[in-house]
Amino acid sequence: MERELTIGALARRTGLAVSAIRFYEERGLVRPGRNAGGQRRFARSDIRRLSFVMIAQKLGYTIAEIAARLGELPEGRAPDAEDWRAMAEGFRAELDARIALMTEFRDKLDGCIGCGCLSLTRCALYNPDDRASMRGSGPRYLMGDRPDQAEPPSSLQKRS
Known part of the structure; x- marks a missing residue:
């Protein structure tokens, strides 16, 4: 050879x-x-x-x-x-x-990915009022953030 x-x-x-x-x-x-x-x-x-x-x-x-x-x-x-x-x-x-x-992208592609579009019915449940944007820009849930980590916008927080 x-x-x-x-x-x-x-x-x-x-x-x-x-x-x-x-x-x-x-x-x-x-x-x-x-x-x-x-x-x-x-x-x-x-x-x-x-x-x-x-x-x-x-x-x-x-x-x-x-x-x-x-x-x-x-x-x-x-x-x-x-x-x-x-x-x-x-x-x-x-x-x-x-x-x-x-794998996560494939599994979440047809659901809410935390991008802020709020165009899917599920987005209103998982990302109400685009709370994911409080963690930064982009598809937050695909970038590792979880819906339970997003803080509500200050306009939705309870006033003391």
Whole structure:
């Protein structure tokens, strides 16, 4: 099995267009060497790097975020299992938080999310008079606030 891959072989193996591989190279996500004739030669480990890039992009990560993660891997040698494990630790926590948010979003999408629209019948019950806005802007309940945490607007508070 060849140890170095041409850009065409890497494209076939990853399913990426050659132009995409060049784009990722320009962004520093892969760093091919050159043979005596000046042609790019990629390490077999670049298959894994590019596979990681493809999946991370599908999950909504930006190229800059992906580059930062890949920057945690060693340069000058193929990352081993321990290198990938170390990089994955921080990434795993971030993914878990995103998964939790997506699950909550999916489960609450058809109900009140604390955005202040008050257009759904349920919003009037869960967020009367837009109490969620007292905690800040945006979809407060999806951002972690609970309806029982919202303070009533001062105009609704009992006067002493």
